[in-house]
Amino acid sequence: MTRKLVFLMSLTPEDAEEIRQIAPGWEIAAGRVQDLPVSQLKEAEVVVGWHSLVEEHCFEADAKLRWVQSWGAGVDGYPFAKFADKGAVLTCARGVHPFPISESVYAMMLGLTRRVHYSIRNQLQRKWQREEGSEMHGKTVGIVGVGAIGTEIAKIAKVFGMRVLGIKRNPTPVANVDALYKPEDLNKMVAECDYIVNALPLTKETAKMFGPAQFAAMKPTAFYISIGRGGTTDTDAVYEALRTRAIAGAGLDVFDPEPLPADHPLWALDNVIITAHNANSTIHYGERAMDIFKENLRSYVRSGTPAMNVVDLKAGY
Numbered sequence: 001m002t003r004k005l006v007f008l009m010s011l012t013p014e015d016a017e018e019i020r021q022i023a024p025g026w027e028i029a030a031g032r033v034q035d036l037p038v039s040q041l042k043e044a045e046v047v048v049g050w051h052s053l054v055e056e057h058c059f060e061a062d063a064k065l066r067w068v069q070s071w072g073a074g075v076d077g078y079p080f081a082k083f084a085d086k087g088a089v090l091t092c093a094r095g096v097h098p099f100p101i102s103e104s105v106y107a108m109m110l111g112l113t114r115r116v117h118y119s120i121r122n123q124l125q126r127k128w129q130r131e132e133g134s135e136m137h138g139k140t141v142g143i144v145g146v147g148a149i150g151t152e153i154a155k156i157a158k159v160f161g162m163r164v165l166g167i168k169r170n171p172t173p174v175a176n177v178d179a180l181y182k183p184e185d186l187n188k189m190v191a192e193c194d195y196i197v198n199a200l201p202l203t204k205e206t207a208k209m210f211g212p213a214q215f216a217a218m219k220p221t222a223f224y225i226s227i228g229r230g231g232t233t234d235t236d237a238v239y240e241a242l243r244t245r246a247i248a249g250a251g252l253d254v255f256d257p258e259p260l261p262a263d264h265p266l267w268a269l270d271n272v273i274i275t276a277h278n279a280n281s282t283i284h285y286g287e288r289a290m291d292i293f294k295e296n297l298r299s300y301v302r303s304g305t306p307a308m309n310v311v312d313l314k315a316g317y
Helices: 013-022 038-043 052-057 080-086 098-113 116-124 148-160 183-190 212-217 235-243 285-303
Strands: 004-007 027-030 046-048 067-069 089-091 140-144 163-167 179-181 195-198 223-226 249-252 272-274
Touching (some): 004 038, 013 027, 067 285, 098 116, 098 195, 098 223, 140 148, 163 183, 179 183, 183 212
Parallel strands (some): 046 067, 067 089, 163 179, 223 249, 249 272
């Protein structure tokens, strides 16, 4: 029987041809999931992408699903129990984000430090006003969630002569990180930092990991950068910390809820930079995600198991 691979997106002719060479003899379908017949979903052994219709049909008892390649790096919201019950593997696109997100982090850190956000407000009012900023060189940055993104942030920090601290569930040494802490030592670490970068995935353990106690532990001169998942930050708590100047400022790319409602008071604060969950946005995203999938497909065809970014269904990432 023919093995089937379904892409929930269009493919370039070049990608389609390479995939046929990697998986000779497989039937390949690509397009909007709404345009695919249910029978094709149920017969798919491999699905690339995600949609509620995949959850609805591909986990039925007679469905042939064995592997889903998520096109995103984050997998919160996926039905892990259904994957486990089906014996299916979930992989993600972890690894596509270090360059764009680390650049977004430093755009925020430098913007806040040099008060660029105030100069932009002045520009909109045609107001000539000098802004006296601080300096980032020689300061301390704490990275909470030292994965691929955090490792890239740490590398760049050394260009600025920064001291780098990190939080990691398994605190094995990481290049360019001067000291690693366990999650239970979060408040101790944030108290030492001039910048906190939250790069956490959203799991049961990390939900609202940054709340009133963490912002109270931070220096009043410190900046908070959130680029992981919105649910890891207590939105009311970060708003209050910014409103009362308990911390100096924040760069926020992710929110809970999301999109951030138009009437949310965070929009009105002058000490926050808000971006619309686009720290990961880059023209190179698709090609990087495709490279990860192709490498996984080679491994799957050869051994029955994808090689990269296999999600731990119990841990949730």
